[in-house]
Amino acid sequence: MNMLAPKPAATTPAALSTPADFAALPKVSRLRPVLAQLLPPLLVVVALMALWQFAASGPNATLPPPSKVWTDARDLITDPFFDNGGLDKGLFWHLLASLQRVALGFALAAVAGILVGLLIGTSDFAMRGLDPIFQVLRTVPPLAWLPLSLAAFREAQPSAIFVIFITSIWPIIINTAVGVRNVPQDYRNVAAVIRLRGPAFFWKIVLPAAAPYIFTGLKIGIGLSWLAIIAAEMLIGGVGIGFFIWDAWNSSNLSDIIVALTYVGLVGFALDRIVALAGRFATRGTSAS
Amino acid sequence: MDRFLDISQLSVAFPKAPVPVLREIDLQIARGEYVSVIGHSGCGKSTLLNVIAGLLPATAGGVVLEGREIEGPGPDRAVVFQNHSLLPWLTCYENVKLAVDQTLSKAMSRAERSDWVLENLALVRMTHAKDKRPSEISGGMKQRIGIARALSMRPKVLLLDEPFGALDALTRAHLQDQVMDIHASRGTTVVMITHDVDEAVLLSDRIVMLTNGPNARIGEILEVDLPRPRDRLALAADPRFVAARTAVLEFLHTRHANPALAAA
Numbered sequence: 001m002n003m004l005a006p007k008p009a010a011t012t013p014a015a016l017s018t019p020a021d022f023a024a025l026p027k028v029s030r031l032r033p034v035l036a037q038l039l040p041p042l043l044v045v046v047a048l049m050a051l052w053q054f055a056a057s058g059p060n061a062t063l064p065p066p067s068k069v070w071t072d073a074r075d076l077i078t079d080p081f082f083d084n085g086g087l088d089k090g091l092f093w094h095l096l097a098s099l100q101r102v103a104l105g106f107a108l109a110a111v112a113g114i115l116v117g118l119l120i121g122t123s124d125f126a127m128r129g130l131d132p133i134f135q136v137l138r139t140v141p142p143l144a145w146l147p148l149s150l151a152a153f154r155e156a157q158p159s160a161i162f163v164i165f166i167t168s169i170w171p172i173i174i175n176t177a178v179g180v181r182n183v184p185q186d187y188r189n190v191a192a193v194i195r196l197r198g199p200a201f202f203w204k205i206v207l208p209a210a211a212p213y214i215f216t217g218l219k220i221g222i223g224l225s226w227l228a229i230i231a232a233e234m235l236i237g238g239v240g241i242g243f244f245i246w247d248a249w250n251s252s253n254l255s256d257i258i259v260a261l262t263y264v265g266l267v268g269f270a271l272d273r274i275v276a277l278a279g280r281f282a283t284r285g286t287s288a289s
Numbered sequence: 290m291d292r293f294l295d296i297s298q299l300s301v302a303f304p305k306a307p308v309p310v311l312r313e314i315d316l317q318i319a320r321g322e323y324v325s326v327i328g329h330s331g332c333g334k335s336t337l338l339n340v341i342a343g344l345l346p347a348t349a350g351g352v353v354l355e356g357r358e359i360e361g362p363g364p365d366r367a368v369v370f371q372n373h374s375l376l377p378w379l380t381c382y383e384n385v386k387l388a389v390d391q392t393l394s395k396a397m398s399r400a401e402r403s404d405w406v407l408e409n410l411a412l413v414r415m416t417h418a419k420d421k422r423p424s425e426i427s428g429g430m431k432q433r434i435g436i437a438r439a440l441s442m443r444p445k446v447l448l449l450d451e452p453f454g455a456l457d458a459l460t461r462a463h464l465q466d467q468v469m470d471i472h473a474s475r476g477t478t479v480v481m482i483t484h485d486v487d488e489a490v491l492l493s494d495r496i497v498m499l500t501n502g503p504n505a506r507i508g509e510i511l512e513v514d515l516p517r518p519r520d521r522l523a524l525a526a527d528p529r530f531v532a533a534r535t536a537v538l539e540f541l542h543t544r545h546a547n548p549a550l551a552a553a
């Protein structure tokens with residue numbers, strides 16, 4: 001114990017104000033990893049741009065080079081917020097419309113998926129009955145649901161949301177169920193010794209133990225949602241980044257498509273990160289032991 | 290003899306296994322006694338402890354604690370598991386608090402429970418790490434939190450399953466001294482499983498030696514009548530300590546040699 005006593009002192013902020021030999025250390029170790037992280041992707045992007053410029057500059061090129069994209073779609077790139085009424089809006093508004101659909105569909109899928117997953121994780125009967133059905137349904141491609149959903153809802157908006165819902169719910173259900181079934185025997189033993197049962201056992205042991213699995217399901221689900229919404233919007237029309245791309249294709253506006261694709265990729269990446277971050281926050285420590 | 294914890298004619302067989310792991314174990318433990326169970330790996334020590342804890346059912350025979358037959362797990366028989374088993378999403382304080390809230394909510398007010406948690410953390414000298422998560426502390430510290438959690442339930446019997454098995458020699462010696470102190474101050478009855486002969490002799494009033502499984506029985510019970518408090522340095526050269534140590538070693542390595550090694 002005695003040898004542990006100085007430890008708290010060393011971790012307090014006071015340690016930062018110690019002499020130069022201490023202060024010098026963080027400077028080097030902090031900047032280096034950032035550079036090491038940023039430099040390679042930056043170099044690769046520059047190299048790819050150069051390659052693309054070269055490949056698309058020939059007389060027979062079918063796609064515009066980056067320089068042409070910039071001159072063609074400059075307004076689109078620099079001002080995502082303009083709104084000229086109708087469908088003539090900046091990319092921000094299209095992305096916002098798509099994100100709203102995803103938010104609604106994914107939120108419904110998350111709630112329903114976690115509840116169903118918890119149920120089939122705790123009940124052997126439900127597991128045996130429902131699992132085979134889910135395994136088949138989850139392989140149905142998102143767009144295959146669209147005709148049925150249009151027939152059922154008779155409107156574009158709820159149909160699109162339903163497609164998101166039905167696409168993203170399967171990984172959430174399946175991962176949640178696996179998480180509940182995989183609560184380690186050690187934790188069950190601890191709960192048994194302190195006589196933690198029923199709802200308390202569920203809230204204090206099962207849910208936290210399954211949380212990493214649940215977040216894995218949510219992360220897969222949000223990725224699928226974003227894939228599905230772009231495809232669905234191409235078919236249903238209206239404001240939305242999917243229809244924007246389809247519209248640009250119909251007016252042969254390839255530069256706009258390229259800009260839109262870049263945004264779609266960036267937003268998809270951001271969604272993935274946000275869910276991963278939420279997961280890391282909610283499951284602090286759980287995976288590390 | 291005082292039959293505080295009474296194990297009688299206990300046999301344990303796992304489903305599908307033709308031969309029982311433990312056969313007709315008879316053991317009486319007095320209140321406040323410190324009993325170690327020693328035996329080769331796989332002979333059924335954890336199985337015996339789990340039956341006392343109520344986590345495993347007995348196939349035949351049974352265990353009686355203070356005149357009551359054991360029928361399931363409960364906080365009167367707190368377990369310190371072989372692999373600490375702290376809940377990783379809770380801080381050290383919360384791990385102990387969960388056990389206290391669950392087991393002593395009728396006996397204490399909220400403020401008293403919080404003080405009791407801190408008192409038990411102080412007992413294993415872990416107050417400084419109370420807000421850390423298990424992944425942020427060392428193996429020895431986790432084991433100490435496990436001990437604090439078990440003690441905080443005010444158990445009648447403390448069950449320790451190789452509590453120091455995964456620790457380095459220095460940390461182990463340190464924790465052994467702490468457990469001796471706690472046993473002296475709280476007077477809890479302890480059943481401890483161990484692989485370590487020195488540990489068994491140093492800590493125990495009696496050492497129960499199991500024969501090799503399957504069908505493991507109690508081969509011999511050794512009384513260690515060394516005066517307490519015991520000091521590891523002073524005892525190292527004490528002839529009674531050396532004699533007890535030799536007796537256990539002789540049992541384990543001559544008369545009941547490790548079956549795995551013998552076959553090789």
Ligand SMILES: Nc1ncnc2c1ncn2[C@@H]1O[C@H](COP(=O)(O)OP(=O)(O)OP(=O)(O)O)[C@@H](O)[C@H]1O
Pocket residue numbers: 303304306310328329330331332333334335336337502
């Ligand atoms: N759930 C189980 N099902 C079937 N057999 C089991 C089960 N658990 C343990 N056994 C068997 O029972 C025997 C005793 O196991 P136990 O864990 O009690 O050994 P142990 O003495 O604690 O060993 P160690 O010192 O390595 O921890 C072993 O041979 C093991 O294979």
Ligand SMILES: [Mg+2]
Pocket residue numbers: 334335336371450
């Ligand atoms: Mg064991």
